[in-house]
Amino acid sequence: MSYATREDIERKLKSGWEPEYFNAPNPVVEKELIQTPYKEKLNPNIKIVVAGGGGFIGGAMVRYLKDRGFKNIVAADIKPVYEWYQTTEGVANLCLDLRDHKNAMALVQGAVEVYNFAADMGGMGFIETHRVDCLINSSKINDNMVEASWKAGASRYFFSSSACAYNTTLQQKHDVPGLKERDAYPADAERGYGWEKLIAEQKCQEMFIEKGMETHIARFHNVYGPHGTWDGGREKAPAALARKVIAVQEGDEDFVLIWGDGKQRRSFMYIDDCTEGVFRLMHNLNTTATPLNIGSEEMISVNELVDIIEDIIGIKVERKYDTSKPKGVVGRNSDNTIVRKFLDWEPRISFAEGMKPTCEWIKEQYRNRKAGKRTVS
């Protein structure tokens, strides 16, 4: 086989390789240890690095880890801290360009766990028009982060891959079956962004097979929620459409412009399910170096997505369609068979439920911006 497979990983897991046990500088008594969803208990003082901590998922992960009781979290992002989507009290926030190897090395010194969410990315409007940025910038970040983490002796490394790594020829119909992990190969990923993710996955897989660093890889399917990009060109469909419906309600627009014919279908995962899935994946030894779907199986069309937003906001809008705009693949869904088996878990927040706090937050942002106040997008 010309790429790393589950058989290669299982061979390594059974080869006498042992996971590293954590050594935090301050040993604690048993009752202070943090229980993972599995057998392991963690010292709350271990250094945890979150790269891309100023972004949507990274910012939410920092909050999740802090809420779980971890005390030594370091977050880093290329954006100045005042532009971060959210910051969490008691966390060290650093402004660093992780395309620079020296910055990555300095960041991960002494880290036990490294979560890498940093990437140059956005919704379809961004990734179809910034292929070079997606390929080159994110590849530099991923090379640096995985190599520096290994050199620094980190025990676990998490990489955020994407459903865009899947073979696009399997996503040409509205009613496609959910994508199974094996459907990434033979490879025909999304141009630019998707190929970069697929190659970065392989770096994480070989890093385990050849060098023995425990890596964990999630293929996220469209994540949404408060504290994310909602305007400016990098936003994804749920936030973009919520903003457009709100603009009509606020009397600033007459109609909602939908990219494509509105029939394209996707699944969307609420941010709280995402952070829970990442934490589980990271602490499950059986998922080492194995790319796993972290996504919802609830598939809806863009038109249905607008119906739900209309219900939440309480307005019916006129819809216009622009089929010349980037719209991505025709249909994409997650198949969670393997995730259920390995993690004993799957996302549980419905789109209608998760969009309520999301719309509320975007409306607040929208009104703040109109009033001349500072916002995140």
Ligand code: NAD
């Ligand atoms: P985001 O854009 O909100 O966060 C990424 C962060 O990385 C940003 O804050 C950005 O400033 C930072 N960054 C970019 N270049 C950097 C550099 N050179 N050095 C340091 N930081 C840098 O995106 P997100 O939605 O939070 O996504 C996080 C990860 O999950 C990404 O790898 C993304 O590809 C992946 N992913 C997200 C989704 C989704 O729906 N949000 C879906 C699939 C995969």
